[in-house]
Amino acid sequence: IESRPQPDSPWEYRFYIDLEGNLDQPVVSGALEDVRSHVRSLRILGCYPRRDRAAENLDTREPVESGDREGAVPEARPVVKPIPPEVPSRREVKVGPVVIGGERFVLMAGPCAVEGRQQIHDGAELVKSCGASILRGGAFKPRTSPYSFQGLGREGLELLARAGEAFDLPVVTEVIRPEDVDIVAAQADMLQVGARNMQNYALLMKLGTVDRPVLLKRGLSATIDEWLAAAEYIRAGGNMQVILCERGIRTFETATRSTLDVSAVPVVKQRCDLPIVVDPSHAAGQRELVLPLALAAAAAGADGLIVEVHPRPDEALCDKQQALEGEDLARLVELLEPIVTSLGRTL
Ligand code: PEP
Numbered sequence: 001i002e003s004r005p006q007p008d009s010p011w012e013y014r015f016y017i018d019l020e021g022n023l024d025q026p027v028v029s030g031a032l033e034d035v036r037s038h039v040r041s042l043r044i045l046g047c048y049p050r051r052d053r054a055a056e057n058l059d060t061r062e063p064v065e066s067g068d069r070e071g072a073v074p075e076a077r078p079v080v081k082p083i084p085p086e087v088p089s090r091r092e093v094k095v096g097p098v099v100i101g102g103e104r105f106v107l108m109a110g111p112c113a114v115e116g117r118q119q120i121h122d123g124a125e126l127v128k129s130c131g132a133s134i135l136r137g138g139a140f141k142p143r144t145s146p147y148s149f150q151g152l153g154r155e156g157l158e159l160l161a162r163a164g165e166a167f168d169l170p171v172v173t174e175v176i177r178p179e180d181v182d183i184v185a186a187q188a189d190m191l192q193v194g195a196r197n198m199q200n201y202a203l204l205m206k207l208g209t210v211d212r213p214v215l216l217k218r219g220l221s222a223t224i225d226e227w228l229a230a231a232e233y234i235r236a237g238g239n240m241q242v243i244l245c246e247r248g249i250r251t252f253e254t255a256t257r258s259t260l261d262v263s264a265v266p267v268v269k270q271r272c273d274l275p276i277v278v279d280p281s282h283a284a285g286q287r288e289l290v291l292p293l294a295l296a297a298a299a300a301g302a303d304g305l306i307v308e309v310h311p312r313p314d315e316a317l318c319d320k321q322q323a324l325e326g327e328d329l330a331r332l333v334e335l336l337e338p339i340v341t342s343l344g345r346t347l
């Protein structure tokens, strides 16, 4: 059916096979024995109870006759009890010393873009003082308009890294082009793939080769399956450290910048082992809506949040309307506490 990389041993794969046949049949048990000699382990998930196919008129190739004629379909009986589908075991991903997907709910915050030394320094100070544990800030910005501020590039990367060091905060920043992955990985603790790049396969494949966690944002119009397939591009390359980020999707609604798909959080938890965080800022597009969406995400079981905050929002060069002020971030932490605690987690 498919092959999946093994979480802890790069280049080893688990193959899922579904075949027509029955464990009772010597040809099937013989084939399974053959397979066993070629693989490290073989697990039989189950075998459907065989039905009397002739009686159901499903198959006229093997009419059931009385007697023990070779090839006749034996009576229906369960052979192996089907095993209920497993809930995927949870994967924790470390960003510097911070674990995402574990017991602790992780708050990441910072400005949309690194705009200068003082701005990112003050932003980092604010983030630290509110108790957030990872600093965000874009150096390479994928802007919808080519005339908008494009970020400070390498200089911004350097400034972000220095601000993170100064306040002992791991940093996350976006990478746009495959050829920048190595330089960004050298400075940042986590690499972000933005919504506009979720299906940039050359970028995803390059990210599969580095030993850095990747924050993979959901594409503006991507289904959950497409998003998980994009994550698989990174993992198939051997880098299992992927964190998903729901950041709102495009719908007919225009009252918000995007529509936050809160249901993505529990759906992702059903389907895969990856941690999922939520970015309420890009979904909301307005400061006043960020807190309610952030709280909803926490209540839905997200492993953390990434929010935009600016030391002086009025001066922001990018995503000004959605930037929280310091006191908003402090209030968010206060409101999150009881929600996170009620779910058995810590902040
Ligand atoms: C960002 O995080 O600043 C950003 C550009 O986000 P997105 O890719 O979700 O639009």
Ligand code: MN
Pocket: 112, 113, 282, 308, 318, 319
């Ligand atoms: Mn932004």
